[in-house]
Amino acid sequence: MTTPPAHEPLLDRRQFLDSGIGLGAIALHHLLSRQDPQPASIAGKPPLRPAIDPGRPYAPRPPHFAPRAKNVVVIFCSGAVSHLDTFDYKPELIRRHGQPLPGNEKLITFQGEQGALTQSPWPFRPRGQSGKMISELLPHLATLADELCFVHSMQGKTNTHGPGENFLSTGQTLDGFPSLGAWVTYALGSADQSLPAYVAIPDPRGKPQNSVNNWAPGFLPATFQGTEFSANQPIRNLARPVDVAADTDADTRAFLQRLNQRHAQRFPGDTELAARIASHELAARMQLTVPAVADLGSEPAHILELYGADGGGSPMLDLRTAYARNCILARRLVEQGVRFVQLFNGAYQTGGEGVSNWDGHKDLQAQYSLHGPVLDKPTAGLLIDLQQRGLLEDTLVVWCTEFGRMPTFQKGALGRDHNQNGFTCWLAGAGVRRGCSYGATDEFGYQAVENVVTVHDLHATILHLLGLDHERLTHYHNGLERRLTDVAGRVVRGILA
Amino acid sequence: MTADCARRYRGEKSPAATTFLAQHAIAAAAASPARWIDAERPTVQRGTCRRTGMAPALDLMHPMRSRSLATVTFGALLRTGAACLGLAAAAAAQSPPPAPAIPSPTTHWAFRPVQRPPVPTTAPGTTPFANAIDAFVATRLAHDHLQPSQQADRVTLIRRLWLVVLGMPPTPDDVDAFVADAAPLAFERLVDRALADPRYGERWARHWLDVVRFAETNGFETNRERPAAWRFRDYVITAFNDDLPYDRFVKEQLAGDALGNDIATGFLVGGPVDIVGSPDPVLTAQQRADELDDMVSTTGTAFLGLTIGCARCHTHKFDPIAHREYYAMAAMFAGVKHGERALPMPAAQVLELTELDARIQTLEQQLAPFVVAPVVTAAANAPGALRPPVDFARNEERLAPVDARFVRFTVLATSGAEPCLDELEVWAGDRNVALAENGAKATASSTLPGYAIHQIAHVHDGRVGNEHSWIANEVGGGWVQLEFAKAERIDRIVWGRDRLGRCRDRLPTSYRIEAAIESGAWQLVASSEDRQPFADAIQAPPGPVYRFDDVPPAAAAQGRQWLAELQQVQQQHKAKAEPPMAYAGTFVEPGPTFRMHRGDPMQPREAVAPATLELFAPITLPPDAPERQRRLRLAEWIASADHPLTARVLVNRVWQHHFGTGLVSTPSDFGKNGARPSHPDLLDWLASEFTAGGFRIKALQRQILTSATWRQASAPREPALAVDADDRLLWRFPPRRLEAEAIRDSMLAVSGALDPSRGGPGFSLFDVDRENVYHYHQKEDFGPAEARRMVYALKVRMEQDAVFGAFDCPDGSLVMPARSVSTTPLQALNLWNSRFVLQQSSRLADRVRAAAGLDAETQVRAAWRFVLQRLPTSDEAADAAALVATCGPPALCRALLNANEFLFLP
Secondary structure, three states: OOOOOOOOOOOOHHHHHHHOOOHHHHHHHHHHHHOOOOOOOOOOOOOOOOOOOOOOOOOOOOOOOOOOOOEEEEEEEOOOOOHHHOOOOOHHHHHOOOOOOOOOOOOEEOOEEEEEEOOOOOOEEEEOOOOEEEEOOOHHHHOOOOOOEEEEEEEOOOOOHHHHHHHHHHOOOOOOOOOHHHHHHHHHOOOOOOOOOEEEEOEOOEOOOOHHHHHOOOOOOHHHOOEEOEOOEOOOOOOOOOOOOHHHHHHHHHHHHHHHHHHHHOOOOOHHHHHHHHHHHHHHHHHHHHHHHHOHHHOOHHHHHHHOOOOOOOHHHHHHHHHHHHHHHHHHHHHOOOOEEEEEEOOOOOOOOOOOOOOOOOEHHHHHHHHHHHHHHHHHHHHHHHHHOOHHHOEEEEEEEOOEEOOEEEOOOEOOOEEOOOEEEEEEEOOEOOOEEEOEEOOOOOOEEEOOEEHHHHHHHHHHHOOOOOOOOOEEEOOEEEOOOOOOOOOOHHHEO | OOOOOOOOOOOOOOHHHHHHHHHHHHHHHHHOHHHHOOOOOOOOOHHHHHHHOOOOOOOOOOHHHOHHHHHHOHHHHHHHOOHHHHHHHHHHHHOOOOOOOOOOOOOOHHHOOOOOOOOOOOOOOOOOOOOHHHHHHHHHHHHOOOOOOOEOOHHHHHHHHHHHHHOOOOOHHHHHHHHHOOOOOHHHHHHHHHHHOOHHHHHHHHHHHHHOOOOOEOOOOOOOEOOOOHHHHHHHHHHHHOOOOHHHHHHHHHHHHHOOOOHHHHHOOOOOOOOOOOOOHHHHHHHHHHHHHHHHHHHHHHHHOOOHHHHOOOOOOOOOOOHHHHHHHHHHOOOEEOOOEEOOOOHHHHHHHHHHHHHHHHHHHHHHHHEEOOOOOHHHHOOOOOEOOOOOOOEEEEEEEEEEEEEEEEEEEEOOOOOEEOEEEEEEOOEEOOOHHHOOEEEEOOOOOOOHHHOHHHHHOOOOOHHHOEEOOOOOOEEEEEEEEEEEEEEEEEEEOOOOOOOOOOOEEEEEEEEEOOOOOOEEEEEHHHEOOOOHHHOOOOOOEEOOOOOOHHHHHHHHHHHHHHHHHHHHHHHHOOOOEEOOOEEOOOOOEEEEHHHOOOOEEEEEOOEOOOOOOOOEOOOOOOHHHHHHHHHHHHOOOOOOOHHHHHHHHHHHHHHOOOOOOOOOOOOOOOOOOOOHHHHHHHHHHHHHOOOOHHHHHHHHHOOOOOOEOOOOOOOHHHHOOOOOOOOOOOOEEOOHHHHHHHHHHHHOOOOOOOOOOOEOOEEEEEOOOEEEEEOOOOOHHHOOOHHHEOOOOOOOOOOOOOOOOOOOOOOOOOOOOOOOHHHHHHHHHOHHHHHHHHHHHHHHHHHHOOOHHHHHHHHHHHHHOOOOOHHHHHHHHHHHHHHOHHHHHHHHHOOHHHHEEO
């Protein structure tokens, strides 16, 4: 069977010509998906690749089936958050504090030998109607216990940050594969045509451990890469250069469009030329819309207060405010219909291990005493704000980290080593159960033992909530029909509302 | 990653779907058959599809691939509603797919030997084709009642030729000369000139570097630079420019160390590698398995067009590659490790070293009278004896080679006061990796305050003696830690208190030296435990110590001068003694290779001997075959003229970069899942010509470039557009957007800013923070250092240039045999607003003014000639002159550098 190569035009010229703006593609694809057979078996399902109009790559495209969520916000905590000091309460860890991890006395993990089981420095308390036990490290998020859906049985397959972040963000431990957000926007486009479909908001301190690979397009067309900007960092090359006058800019752009149109007349029906002409128009619109959405000046005081964006004067408060402003930006993007927002907390750029991210090897209590408050109030504020504006109806929020940490402290240190065998993520909003705790680690929190959820499963579930069959969303690359979930993944039905 | 390819959804279609869709097909066909049935192919024949290499007009299994569905019928379908879906179903239902079967060498076209087909002949009485390519293409076009396009005009031809072959447009003079050349073979001569131009290698090397996932950083979180990786890039450029026969090119990349080209094995280790070390054995095994997988998979796709990597976890589902064969291939590479390798020293450098050696010898003889006689204790020679006690001047620790990124020297006791070290050298073979100039960083527990000459930086500044030493601020203790630029295999540590022998105090007498691959995971590598106890009286310095205080002043002055010169010459010697390095891998004799159950490196099964794939004349080596022989035999097997895949795959790649798409549109998959060739006979004819002619790539390119097929005009035409919208049958030359590198290079070329210097270390598009993890910040303002061709930009994994990354520029993390060609608003913004493009607009405007003076119309003509190599039409000229009048030449230049005509291959 022939397989179209990845570099073919995204859609044929004639189609573009006929349909003008590519409605044909949308209509047809919609029909295809509606007439899809029941997903009775995994094997042998033909791929359902989106039909992309090269002139409108961000045009909304229909999902495979009725979606529960339209937009996604992923909050990614870089450095590996300890589940044992946040959301995964283990009384046995308190009881056996100071004793070796039974059955694993000689365990060698990422940095070496293990010391004794160590209870969290932060006490846990029951929260909300559900009585969910959450630590004092995150008091604001704890008040939302009844809204969140915890997955305590996450399991990764690498205990190194780079591959771990790749795995969470791209479904592969190696570099170079398309990110979750790229797959989603490749499949669905975006509701808004004057903003990027996929925005990556790095931590104010810098990029995460595996840098831009977390929002890379991989082998998908570059159209679908995450556009990087934040409340304090605009999109590169968006603004008119300061030394070009507005009139000159406008005249030159108008001239360029006439030049390109004259050229296109010599190639009637060439979609790529038409697409480039259209891309200039979209770019011009972005120049107006992006600064507007990124300008937080219109946010009232009570909103700033809700997110904790109103403080300053201490390192914690300065950082919290900077991250909180990114959280507000995330809400504003979702409000405008941006399909996928990836919000980072923690960076590797300004201090490395544990200092500016969650990698608490050496002195967990001191380091998390900073990271906890920076994350807590702004993230809780984002959830509350999305909810009060009704946006959580259509928006899925996923909080994740590359892996968890050990129930023991490292030998000779005051922190926890990497642990991919069990960790916690949570989801909230569109399509997920509220106040739910799914799966469990063992009595010490070392390994996921009940209803284990792999990273592929998490991805499959996110796609499912967006109305996408993770086994059918594919792209051909280098001899393989690739998908986000590789050859694995199953939808975690137990967390669906 | 366990690259399990088991269920790549090439699957069986669902019977329910077929029925459902077939029902709709009837309704659809009734609705408006003529709108979407391709008149040329009223029915779908799978065989036809295979033969033509086109997507089948209709394909239920992959509906979005159906040519009719994806192309011809879309617009029509919009008007006829749901109908076309049904047609797909009906067509597929008529022609149910065969059950998946593993093709054998006798059934799959690409595994059969290349048979040279006859060149099609023309009808009697018509002119025979001058170029065989045209005969094959015209025959195929005639089959579909299509005509080729007329030949492109000369300006288009030279522009296309320059962009395809050299990666930048011609100068106005080049164009004028060609347009005026009345010779019958003017174009053929132009092709020869282009292929002989050294810019050709710079352009075409980039294509190969995509195929072999070349980059100059490690990838993953640390993503450190590989400062010696550029040599491989230069090797590939030179190979293309010198027209190195492809079979030789293959062999050198796999086993160049055995063939007199060490740099070429940069291919083996060109991929990403995770250097984050850990004592965790599972992680370590997985990292090594991933390294080997990268080598096996890249070798498979690059040279053979085979997805061998699919057999890592299980037998290949589509191609005849058993699970065991994957590990037999992995055994071929089992002794290959990532890292730099010393290259043979150039003759001039050897000569200089010899001269320096002679000078050192002379000086040492002159200094001999000043040497303090050494005292040797008898105990030192006794068997099993302790090592000599620590010495003030120089102490050497020989280690079992160990991989380390950190070394820590901890002082437990001294001969008195705070400890002092004048230099701490850590050697990896013949390189002192501790030196600051080699990127190492030093930290210490403390430093004696108030003394510039005793700062921590002196402990690894390459200078010895008390004047350049570190002293701790702790009596009898303290530590120094070195962090190397990258993990090193260290085997020797040398340290002293005062190498010049003047100071005899502050000596660490009890110490521990530890190494670690990751901070914190210390491993003891040497200590004073196995030395004789220190006693000041019996010191015997291993190197000569000179004394000048017991001779007359004049002799002492002469002696000191000789000593100063000796030290200087020794420094020069040390600097020159560094051999050139290349990131070309290191080789060790491997142990046995095992088949890993389900690809899990913790589940070894039976041992597997190194062997080639069985699908063609297999070679099996003994399990303990020498490392180099493994790669050499593999290389010979791949580079065989009889190998059914090697020549076909390469010929197809070369074709692809002339026409945008290969004859096989899946250039790295010639297996059962790959596309069928659009022109199978042409592919085989080219492959057989290629091998018969000695694997010469330039000869192949000359054949392609001089064909009428390649010289066709590119304008679309009806009815051909309706029949073959994707131009797979080549009824016109397919225009396409230029790649990132060609756009950047072309801008620099037309603005006049291009620095044409060739080869050597590259430039960086990033400012780099070299912490444990490297951070790359995109540069926005560029100077002359960044005005070289983009192939010379340091290729950083994961990171992208701020302007051109958005143009589907791969980062070398994955093999990229065919780039996406996407169009995004960010591309438009980058070209419209970036400092880079504005700088080039400004340079170009200067050039225009210099050439055309102040008259706007003359300026417009000059700008058009520089950028588009033609004159403007009258409409264009008037429009542009008006823009120049109001906004000035830079505005016009900015627009022209953003014009589609500039950015597209004509």
